[in-house]
Amino acid sequence: MAQKATGTRTWTFLTNHAHVLLALAREPDARLRDVAVDVGITERACQAIVLDLETAGYLVRQRVGRRNQYTINPDGPFRHPAEADHRIGDLIALLAPPHAER
DSSP states (O other), X not given: OEEOTTSXXXXXXXXXXXXXXXXXXXXXXXXXXXXXXXXXXXXXXXXXXXXXXXXXXSEEEEXXXXXXXXXXXXXXXXXXXXXXXSBHHHHHHHHSOOGGGO
């Protein structure tokens, strides 16, 4: 659970996995160190999350020159049974629309 500077415990609706996925949907060629800073996690944790997402088929990593580019699979289902009838693309459309729509 996150803590504010005051020491008060807080929580969020989305997991770090969702935050990383949304960050990469917004910026497919982002460096993972930048994504980690944006999400508020370590670079190593970000790398592990990207590996989880890639292994589960939610994203594809492609090497482009010296950097990676990430493509999200919008048809990936949510993992929890309560949301299994929705797709990851629904979340991305809601919280990380294309640049033109922001």
